[in-house]
Amino acid sequence: MIYPEWSTLNVAFYAALALMAFSAGPMEYWGPLQLRYSKFRGASGVPSRLGMLVLYSVPLAVLTVMALPYLARPTTVQAIVFAAVFLHFLKRCLESLFVHKYSGPMDATTVLMVAGLYSLLTGMIGYLNRQPLPTMDGLAWLGVVLYLIGEAGNFLHHKRLADLRRGRTGYIIPRGLLFDYAVCPHYLFELVAWLGVLLISRHLGLLLLFLFMVGYLSTRGLKTLRWYHERFPDFPAGTKVLVPFVF
Numbered sequence: 001m002i003y004p005e006w007s008t009l010n011v012a013f014y015a016a017l018a019l020m021a022f023s024a025g026p027m028e029y030w031g032p033l034q035l036r037y038s039k040f041r042g043a044s045g046v047p048s049r050l051g052m053l054v055l056y057s058v059p060l061a062v063l064t065v066m067a068l069p070y071l072a073r074p075t076t077v078q079a080i081v082f083a084a085v086f087l088h089f090l091k092r093c094l095e096s097l098f099v100h101k102y103s104g105p106m107d108a109t110t111v112l113m114v115a116g117l118y119s120l121l122t123g124m125i126g127y128l129n130r131q132p133l134p135t136m137d138g139l140a141w142l143g144v145v146l147y148l149i150g151e152a153g154n155f156l157h158h159k160r161l162a163d164l165r166r167g168r169t170g171y172i173i174p175r176g177l178l179f180d181y182a183v184c185p186h187y188l189f190e191l192v193a194w195l196g197v198l199l200i201s202r203h204l205g206l207l208l209l210f211l212f213m214v215g216y217l218s219t220r221g222l223k224t225l226r227w228y229h230e231r232f233p234d235f236p237a238g239t240k241v242l243v244p245f246v247f
Helices: 008-029 048-071 076-098 108-128 138-165 185-201 204-231
Strands: none
Touching: 008 204, 048 076, 048 108, 076 108, 076 138, 076 185, 108 185, 108 204, 138 185, 185 204
């Protein structure tokens, strides 16, 4: 793990980052975070396609700006970390434009909050990647494999959801692939992809941001499962949240 120099400013910053990481789940479940999009959207706001494009494209621009000092001549690790994060957000932009099906607007505050959180993530990665691991070791190459598995699985499940909603105006019980066993397998694969990036980068800051995503997406998955049970009385009782047969 690569640690920062422990100046007073860094101690304060990483303490705040740790607090954010460990409070993400409770804030989404009980507190003010509760981001309003998808099934939990409000009655008004910006068009969802536009909102999703904004919240994924802004972090893409932030990543590129923070990476400019080394993009001309990156090391292997720098190139792989940058490419992994860049391609993740580019993929999400393209999915927002051409894959996802939307039923209503996104809350404008949610667009700003998510764009800000993702920009913090990409900005930190772009900055921390200025001091990368010296070489790609076995753990880093494992990270590459996990990243590819995570991105592929995430896309396949997004595509499955879009296909199920084609020609429909409302929600149905998702079926097929890992949706037969968990309600949010696309979240699981997103976490697998980010775990891969963490193993390649191995900066403390990225570890804390990864824990934030684990807390947030796990809680979001719990709320999604509860939403399906409330909306569909025949929703399968044994369906898990993220990990089939486990959680």
